[in-house]
Amino acid sequence: MKEILSKDNKLIKYISKLQTSAKFRREEGCFIAEGLRVCVEAALSNAKVLSVLVTDNALQRHSEELKPLLDCAEEVYLTSEKAMSAACDTKSPQGVICVIKTLDNIIDLDTINNKYILLENVQDPSNLGTILRTADALGINGVIMTSDCCDVYSPKVCRGAMGALYRVPFMIIDNAPSFIKEFNLKGKSFAAVVKDAYSVTDADFSSNVLVAVGNEGNGLTKETIEACTSKITIKMCNNAESLNASIAASILMWEMIK
């Protein structure tokens, strides 16, 4: 096994740049997974793992769990604790990090009776990670994100998604209204809004369905709401103005698949 001892190693610097720059991730066509579970899930989900860096400590403690990851990776480096810290985004790294080729979980829109969620300008990576994790757990057929959402390959999204990133089909689109108008030819689209709409419990989610959820502070744009077949809302009490975006999206996905 090759070794990386210094935090000034070229690969460590390359990984740090991939951690912090969405632009660099796009240019290179790869992203970083960090932590035992998220890394091993990549291997189990047949993601293309380019490099694995592992500390001696992690190797000793998790040799059995790490096996599929080390087997599938193109290259493996035994890495010093200091170099690992320099590469990692978290404060207490678990001693495993890998470089993965960006994914190809293509959404097949030409099927029937599928359930999709569309996210417009969702900014918080924790929200996006949680939504992907929930979409995966509930069996949503695809997550469609506008290009002004936070980067799906950012370290926080990756960690929050807990491996769902490798499994859930997703796509990035430029323009939500025009995508939705095209979708309406083969299904129904619902705009999630906070008021003046039918309760989600009254919506008919049979057949092909897309639900659009908007930005944390401002919700969906007017154009996207107008492009949808109908508007739905999660009825709230008290003075609550809104739910957290990941909670709202999760309740909507739950209603879609139930």
Added chain:
Amino acid sequence: MKEILSKDNKLIKYISKLQTSAKFRREEGCFIAEGLRVCVEAALSNAKVLSVLVTDNALQRHSEELKPLLDCAEEVYLTSEKAMSAACDTKSPQGVICVIKTLDNIIDLDTINNKYILLENVQDPSNLGTILRTADALGINGVIMTSDCCDVYSPKVCRGAMGALYRVPFMIIDNAPSFIKEFNLKGKSFAAVVKDAYSVTDADFSSNVLVAVGNEGNGLTKETIEACTSKITIKMCNNAESLNASIAASILMWEMIK
């Protein structure tokens, strides 16, 4: 209006300590709200506001919104930006912070047809804040927390709850199993588990109902599961092992109140 210019001011140091120490919050019987909205909500929800600190900048920009807060507070201090930064937990403070007496949102367990959620050993303050916010929005009648949950008055919980903390009735208990056994005399209790249980969609949530949700990593303790009348689960697909605790709790609350 009295002024605070120095970050070494006694009240600033007092606030910093309240921000960081749960023990000190308990001893003093007060906690900190930070940010325009969370502070103003305290006034609107009739929480007892002891001190308000506000920067000149915030006062100029939000004079109208701040009025109810400044009117109800026992004392108001015009505070320098430097002193405000020292008092605040966030990196970009909005220029408003207050000291509030711990709340008295008592749960009335002697009613009928109420819906409660019980949280056992929930550790992440973002999860707890989000659960409180959702409970408030959905009209849950009370949130019961075991004393090993993270502190409900911690700065992150407060911010995540977005004012729900002042409105949603809650209580802290020492022992979940014995609380649940007593609750069973007047209602039904459900333990949320990840497998070997009925689907939540098959549960009968009419009458008095309590749903128990456990720790992020380990779920509910065996004793708490056994104390409940029945077990329920959110059916998942794929290889997903679990949902985020706040998502699971939110879907369960949604099913309870629908």
